[in-house]
Amino acid sequence: MPFDLRRYETLSGHTADFIYRKNLPEHGKSFSRAFSALPVVCSLLSHLPGIDKSTIQHVIHRVVATKTENSLESYWENRLTANWGLEGVGYYGLGRPYNTWLYRIRKLVFLRQMKSLIEDFSDLSVLDIGSGTGFYVDLWRSLGVNSVVATDITNVAVKNLQDRFPDLRCLRLDAGDKLQGDEHVARYDIVSAMDVLFHIVDDKRYRQAIQNVSQTLKPGGHLVIAENFIHGPALRATYQVSRSLSEITEMLQEAGFEIVSRAPMFALMNYPTDSNSRLLKIFWRLLTLPPKVISPLGHIVGALIYPVEALALSIIKEGPSTEMMICKKRI
Numbered sequence: 044m045p046f047d048l049r050r051y052e053t054l055s056g057h058t059a060d061f062i063y064r065k066n067l068p069e070h071g072k073s074f075s076r077a078f079s080a081l082p083v084v085c086s087l088l089s090h091l092p093g094i095d096k097s098t099i100q101h102v103i104h105r106v107v108a109t110k111t112e113n114s115l116e117s118y119w120e121n122r123l124t125a126n127w128g129l130e131g132v133g134y135y136g137l138g139r140p141y142n143t144w145l146y147r148i149r150k151l152v153f154l155r156q157m158k159s160l161i162e163d164f165s166d167l168s169v170l171d172i173g174s175g176t177g178f179y180v181d182l183w184r185s186l187g188v189n190s191v192v193a194t195d196i197t198n199v200a201v202k203n204l205q206d207r208f209p210d211l212r213c214l215r216l217d218a219g220d221k222l223q224g225d226e227h228v229a230r231y232d233i234v235s236a237m238d239v240l241f242h243i244v245d246d247k248r249y250r251q252a253i254q255n256v257s258q259t260l261k262p263g264g265h266l267v268i269a270e271n272f273i274h275g276p277a278l279r280a281t282y283q284v285s286r287s288l289s290e291i292t293e294m295l296q297e298a299g300f301e302i303v304s305r306a307p308m309f310a311l312m313n314y315p316t317d318s319n320s321r322l323l324k325i326f327w328r329l330l331t332l333p334p335k336v337i338s339p340l341g342h343i344v345g346a347l348i349y350p351v352e353a354l355a356l357s358i359i360k361e362g363p364s365t366e367m368m369i370c371k372k373r374i
């Protein structure tokens with residue numbers, strides 16, 4: 044089978060990568076252009092007779108993952124510095140107003156799922172990974188948890204988080220690094236990583252991140268993640284890998300988790316990454332065209348689609364986009 048170029052190009056993250064590249068200094072742009080050309084070169088090579096397609100695929104995957112992993116930190120540092128707020132951590136290119144509505148839906152689903160699982164949060168300690176602006180840190184506090192530790196891979200987020208939540212512990216941490224020391228081991232009742240882990244493009248580091256969260260949880264503790272959970276092969280973009288539900292389930296089980304629930308976070312409002320429906324993709328493009336072109340129109344589009352989205356989410360069990368999964372660490 045030839046190298047599947049489409050899988051590197053069709054992700055929603057592609058738009059974000061493109062916009063990000065436009066903001067890079069000149070030398071960064073040439074690196075980025077050369078880097079983007081790798082899948083194309085690979086695709087051409089894979090058509091030559093006598094070339095082992097799976098080896099090419101494996102090599103390109105490793106090169107892309109390693110190169111990207113090295114630049115991941117600066118990608119987020121630059122992205123969040125240039126656009127601090129809900130667009131920076133949300134869907135880049137759709138403007139702050141539309142992203143604010145996307146986050147309202149996230150809040151609705153998150154609080155509904157958490158309240159249906161746990162009645163009393165007052166004794167619980169939470170570790171939030173990849174906190175960004177601290178949207179979920181705020182939600183954990185609104186649920187009345189005993190403590191929250193906020194973390195992020197970037198200095199800019201950690202500094203802003205510390206300014207926003209002076210009473211909280213805010214740490215710089217790369218979720219894919221092997222856990223050092225035992226300070227965080229078996230310490231938390233809940234670990235959350237919302238829209239974070241799919242940004243770890245290297246599969247080994249992703250597996251390590253799952254192992255890490257397992258180590259930091261107390262036995263019986265909960266892991267809460269938002270991912271795309273693809274029903275098919277993984278979709279790889281430069282700064283995002285949407286892994287398959289089966290792959291993620293296997294890694295979670297290996298790390299000692301059982302899945303408690305999985306609920307759609309979006310029906311219509313976010314890019315339908317986990318859907319082959321052309322109709323749904325066309326609908327999403329039309330829906331997001333106004334805020335893409337004139338950002339303030341996101342207020343109107345968001346307000347109109349929000350009630351429909353909320354209703355759809357109260358009905359559907361499988362979503363075409365990001366989903367929220369809750370897992371329990373086995374005792």
Ligand SMILES: C[S@@+](CC[C@H](N)C(=O)[O-])C[C@H]1O[C@@H](n2cnc3c(N)ncnc32)[C@H](O)[C@@H]1O
Binds near residue numbers: 176
């Ligand atoms: C899409 S944003 C989501 C932020 C926040 N969780 C939210 O939902 O609003 C991803 C965040 O994860 C951080 N991040 C990316 N890779 C990370 C890693 N390997 N370890 C820790 N944080 C990471 C980024 O800096 C960014 O703040």
